[in-house]
Amino acid sequence: MTFKEALKVKDFVITAELSPPKGIDLEAVLKKADLLKGKVDGVNATDNQVAVLHLSSVAFCALLKQKGLDPILQMNCRDRNALAMEADLLGAYALGIRNVLAITGDYPKKSLHHVVKPVFDIDSVQLIKLIKDMNKGIDFAGEPLVGAPSFTVGGVVNPGADPIEGQLVKLKKKIDAGAEFIQTQIVYDIDGFKKFKDLTKDIKVKMLLGILPIRSVKMIKAIQNIPGVHLPKKLIERIEKAKDPVREGIEISAEIISGLKGYIDGVHFMTLNNVESIPDILSRI
């Protein structure tokens, strides 16, 4: 079943992200991809995430496709102008890539590539519209394409943003532009997410909950630095006290998903390529 079909027919859709390497040695990450076979409905390929150099997300998606997985091409607005985006999208389609996740992209200030020129020619809402227009056979200039793609396009939202109204307005714009699924920023705060869901009752497309299993005490600080991600004190204490923080992180992830059943249409795992934990989590929900 493709990711598109899963969005249509499944009550609970599962996706996971994989990051391509910073270099050409793909062996390790492709082994990880093998572990996802039959476990997830789609695999996101990150696109120079946190503005750190990685192998091209388009190329990586094509490799995932060869593995029999259904890739979701992440495309940020930071690294390409609209023309380059269109070219990459057409190329991606030709390589069998059928799903795209439109994202803004982190500013490169904190990256080792901080001297590069951030593009931000169009924003994530405009990118969703661009892809939907391409599906209709029209390019960014309003001119016809020679053969139209048929992408399933999604967007992201940060349910923990404070204040939330900016995210709500933008989410509505993404849906109006044609987003067919939403993957959220990572969530640890069950009650906080329930409140967010109350505010987004009018959103009819599938919303997949972002899950990052915590693996160590060291990870806690990094997570706390992510804007809009609230890590409840109780969870921090559990990781700090745990003999096996990895196992505890898996338990916590399963509890969050279970605690939000009925509020979510699925999950999106962002495991920093530690995809081994995914079957474990899924078996506990």
Added chain:
Amino acid sequence: MIITEKKEYKKILESLKGMDSIYVVGCGRCATSCSTGGEEQVFDIIAKLKKDSKKIAGSYIIEAPCDERLVAKFSRAEKSKIDKADALLVLGCGAGVQTVSDVIKLPAYPALESVFLGKTKTLGRFYELCVMCGDCALEETGGICPVARCSKHLLNGPCGGSHKGKCEVDENLDCAWYLIFERLKELKQFDRIKKYMKPKDYSKAIRPRKVELR
């Protein structure tokens, strides 16, 4: 106003390598207001250059070094002194340096960095407000420009990095979209924010730009 900052003196000195006699030009408008190219700064740099064994052919504060007419007038009035100079050092913005360089057939070097177009809040505190995109949409955003004031120039709302009114790029930086939302609420125009904003038309900003009314 064009906001300028002083260039590192070491770099200025390096650019003047091999030049013995320097004519120093200040700016009577923006750079004076920024305290980067007014009288005091001209005297200050002259003292430094002298200390580094440079001869000073002369100095002058042109009311607006970016106005070719004023630069031409200046060049006629100061001709005898300028003729003795090997180079001009301009304490003005990039437009000032280039206008001086166009009029006077001597190398003209910048003593300042041109940083942005913005407002003066208080003495010595300047903030960027406009990128001069040629495609203004301030009427939609409560008079706060997301192109200039959002690090990512986002047109349809904040990114996920906006937190408690601050920007992910720098926690001391206001999120432009937070400001826009608050302003539109104050103005009772919040509905404007729900409108889809089209991509910018960058064909309106093909460089170099010009306005020729006659």
